[in-house]
Amino acid sequence: MTIHSNDPVDPVVQVPLSGQGQFANPTIWLSASSHDFGNVWVAADGKANWRLRIANTGNQNLEIVDLILNNPAFSVSGFSGLPIVIVPNDTVSVTVSFLPTDTLTYLDTLLVGSNDPANPFVSVSLSGRGILDDYTTGYVFWNYQVPDNPRSGSSQDYEVDGLQTINDINGDGVGEVVIATENYWLLCLDGNSSGTPDTLWSFNTYISNYSAGSIGQTWDYGVQDAIDIASDLNGDGYNDVVIATGGGNEHVYAVNGTNGEMLWQYGTDDPNSYGLGDFEAVDAKRDFTGDG
Known part of the structure; x- marks a missing residue:
């Protein structure tokens, strides 16, 4: 905001303004609506993990009351129990894991239930493939891209x-x-x-x-x-x-x-x-x- 006046020393004064909009109710936000784990080694030879971020963009506490999966190859961890309470403008992460037991393509849907009145259930589509190959010299088990540092x-x-x-x-x-x-x-x-x-x-x-x-x-x-x-x-x-x-x-x-x-x-x-x-x-x- 710019304020103009007849002040001879400071005729123009700048006032920085900022704010953040909020919904009136607990409002859920997910970092992704789907995730493909790709090729993962079968059983104990391989396990793939993925972090799903859940945020509350409303002005009341968001309670995550259900994390539902049907396929036992997929699991969710990284929290002490339900409900997970997320205060306004905060984010939590849960770990979604994929542990295949056979050389198949696996599909499932993670249902996230909450007290968001507009979206009591939101879904995340999951997929992955179990592989079982011979170990050879130079085989790449996993690779990692260094992330940006926000600071x-x-x-x-x-x-x-x-x-x-x-x-x-x-x-x-x-x-x-x-x-x-x-x-x-x-x-x-x-x-x-x-x-x-x-x-x-x-x-x-x-x-x-x-x-x-x-x-x-x-x-x-x-x-x-x-x-x-x-x-x-x-x-x-x-x-x-x-x-x-x-x-x-x-x-x-x-x-x-x-x-x-x-x-x-x-x-x-x-x-x-x-x-x-x-x-x-x-x-x-x-x-x-x-x-x-």
Whole structure:
């Protein structure tokens, strides 16, 4: 809004205005109306996961009261129980999984029931195919596209700077894969995947335009040295991840291996810290203090 007046010092004043429209009732929104899991290995050799986001665009609490599937090859998890209560303008995610038991094409419809008076049931069409081939050298079990980092705007470099494996954190008996990317992500991917792996957790090292750090330096040969797996730093029985960053966010971060939450940090994100140099390597395998 622009205000004009006879004020000799400030004759024109700009007042920024913003707002968000809301529906008058609980209103459901889904991130997709269909999903194809593609080719997935049969039985224990493969399991594909997909995150379905459910949002409430109304001004009253949305309650998800039913998540109905008919084909046992598909399942829904990632929530503690029903109803799932979503407050206005909030979003939750559930994990839809596909575990084929035969070399067939599978179809199903996920029905999402809620207290949305206009749409008490909304549907998501699901499909997938079970495959069973010989394992051959170079066979691609799954592949992953690094996502945009919403904090870094148009500055997106999808290069994977470092990769490590970590022990099983989701109980499927297969270890997970942790990657650090040039667009400031630390991501844990489900190792027991087929097609596209599920992202189990993420950690963001982009703080601001002046304080953003990926691991090591892209022109160094030792970037892989800036990510390491530590043997259970917080006593929960799982390994954790330690990374070293530079480029305005000079830090060593210790990250919980089960959920991606920061355990501790050391360093600075002062925008004037460029001249101090970067953390370019970490070693989390030695106990120097004798505390185990």
